[in-house]
Amino acid sequence: MKSAWTWFLLAPPLALALAFFVVPVAYLFWVSLHAASPSELYGASLTLRHYTDVLGDPFYLAIVRRTVGIAAVILGLCLAIGYPVAYFVALLPVRRRMLAILLLLFPLMVSNVVRAYGWVALLERRGVVNTALRDLRLTDAPLELLYTPSAVVVALMTILLPYMVISIANALAALDRRYEEAAQALGASPARTFLHVTLPLSTPGIASGTLLVFLLTLSAYVTITLLGGPRSKLLVSLVYDNVTAFQWPRAAALAFVLLALALAFTALILALLRPGRVQGAGR
Amino acid sequence: MTGAPTAGSMLRGVATIVAFALIVVPILIVVVAAFSPNDYFQFPPPGLSMRWFVEFFRLDNMRSAFALSVELALASATIATILGTLAALALARRGGAAGGLLQSLFLAPLVFPTIILGVALLLLYKTIGMPVFAGLLLAHCVVGMPYGFRTVLASAQALDPALEEAGQSLGAGPLRTLVLVTLPLIWPGVLSGWLFAFIVSFGELNTALFLTGPGVTTLPIEIFSYLQFQGSQLVIAAASSVQIALIVVLVAVIERIVGIARITRAR
Numbered sequence: 001m002k003s004a005w006t007w008f009l010l011a012p013p014l015a016l017a018l019a020f021f022v023v024p025v026a027y028l029f030w031v032s033l034h035a036a037s038p039s040e041l042y043g044a045s046l047t048l049r050h051y052t053d054v055l056g057d058p059f060y061l062a063i064v065r066r067t068v069g070i071a072a073v074i075l076g077l078c079l080a081i082g083y084p085v086a087y088f089v090a091l092l093p094v095r096r097r098m099l100a101i102l103l104l105l106f107p108l109m110v111s112n113v114v115r116a117y118g119w120v121a122l123l124e125r126r127g128v129v130n131t132a133l134r135d136l137r138l139t140d141a142p143l144e145l146l147y148t149p150s151a152v153v154v155a156l157m158t159i160l161l162p163y164m165v166i167s168i169a170n171a172l173a174a175l176d177r178r179y180e181e182a183a184q185a186l187g188a189s190p191a192r193t194f195l196h197v198t199l200p201l202s203t204p205g206i207a208s209g210t211l212l213v214f215l216l217t218l219s220a221y222v223t224i225t226l227l228g229g230p231r232s233k234l235l236v237s238l239v240y241d242n243v244t245a246f247q248w249p250r251a252a253a254l255a256f257v258l259l260a261l262a263l264a265f266t267a268l269i270l271a272l273l274r275p276g277r278v279q280g281a282g283r
Numbered sequence: 284m285t286g287a288p289t290a291g292s293m294l295r296g297v298a299t300i301v302a303f304a305l306i307v308v309p310i311l312i313v314v315v316a317a318f319s320p321n322d323y324f325q326f327p328p329p330g331l332s333m334r335w336f337v338e339f340f341r342l343d344n345m346r347s348a349f350a351l352s353v354e355l356a357l358a359s360a361t362i363a364t365i366l367g368t369l370a371a372l373a374l375a376r377r378g379g380a381a382g383g384l385l386q387s388l389f390l391a392p393l394v395f396p397t398i399i400l401g402v403a404l405l406l407l408y409k410t411i412g413m414p415v416f417a418g419l420l421l422a423h424c425v426v427g428m429p430y431g432f433r434t435v436l437a438s439a440q441a442l443d444p445a446l447e448e449a450g451q452s453l454g455a456g457p458l459r460t461l462v463l464v465t466l467p468l469i470w471p472g473v474l475s476g477w478l479f480a481f482i483v484s485f486g487e488l489n490t491a492l493f494l495t496g497p498g499v500t501t502l503p504i505e506i507f508s509y510l511q512f513q514g515s516q517l518v519i520a521a522a523s524s525v526q527i528a529l530i531v532v533l534v535a536v537i538e539r540i541v542g543i544a545r546i547t548r549a550r
Contacts, residue, residue, distance in 0.1 A: 005457045006373045010385070013370035013428065017388055020421050021395075024403035031406060041409060084298035102538070107306050109530045111486030111503045114523040117510060118309025121316055121324060121520070128312060128326045158305040165302065190291065211394070219398040222488045222507050236398055243402055243493065252406070255399045262396055 032252035050253035086168035147229030164209035171205025316520035335521035348505035359423035360480035367431025375439035397489035427480030438472030
């Protein structure tokens, strides 16, 4: 009786998750193992060619490396800026902290295409930055700020920064201040207290912020395209290009290379930071 | 963070001001640009005008993209929240390996690269022949369901089981208990889940990128293709400001009804 009721509740959401999440992803993997076909979505013969092509081709490898490189820079900047900001926010009194978090949450709800457009308006040839530089007589000709890897880094970093700040601020706000007081009372300097007490206790926040920023960077096709233009393509751009060229098995293989990158990074972060060892960190 | 506490707190203060400026300025620029009276955006603006908003609602493709985005967000948020609520109620008191596995499955779309989901669904739809709107709706249900699931799960786990048992022992069946006892108690969780699913659908890019079709386009994708093929015209700023305005209203609603504290805990 009890279990029949549970299954009755569970059946509709489970059906959606299986039919439109698990099955299509499994089907995509199946297609990635097939030869290309000029007339069908994919050919009849099984092959690993698309994976060996991607992993053996210097063009693809260069783009995979660029993707990892840009993601690493974005991540480094998010951590370097996000940690002190999170610390500042976590030390605010409750009401002002809530206000700060609301201010950080709001941009996350605005569509990324709008936020990317804001950066386009700032950086384009007749944009705000170039106009200001001209009016201040600092430049003669407009600077080419848009369609560069730096534009992608700056825009994506600021778009994703609130995730990092909120994750770390939540971890720091939940931290028991008595640990820090104990360290200081035992003679540790503020720097030592931070390195040996505060920082390790905030690793769950660092881990979840890091994972969010990295995973969302991998998928950020629209921001990368608008800010990076045709010359600063990343792995996700290759997935899209192959879909629009109807190269289904190759697009599928590239999608799974992207997924493998995401999984490898997740495993690395969990192994390095071991967020589970901080008590009460389980969400 | 450093030796002297004043240096550390100064660094934190400066970092906070820089970070908030970098996060907020691009959004403010869009809103200011939308009120430009000229053909090109000048800063500081020489005056204020509503002409780009008039232009936005005059353009058929913009107006219909906006309408489609609202319909899609309303429908997908409602379906996603109902399904998420069912899943949360089924799993709220269920531990064990099976319960844990199902919980991970329902939360997975939050961390799964949505661009891959978009490609996978497009391929599936091409194989089975799915109509464009239905396909988009189902994709947004998958993306939105974790939000309803997570907020309701938190509410349901905080619920005193004695209340439901009381309902059952007084002779109410499971359905009556659900409607008369459980739902009124978990209502804030359901509502905030719905608002989140709405917001996510309304701004969603990565599945819509693949699943929109000719004549069936969402506002974010319409903005994206305009920027790509027609350059940054100020009607885009107006379209973006409409997007931002709707989010502002929804955030105010969330704050009034459920309070912002619930959201930060759910994050």
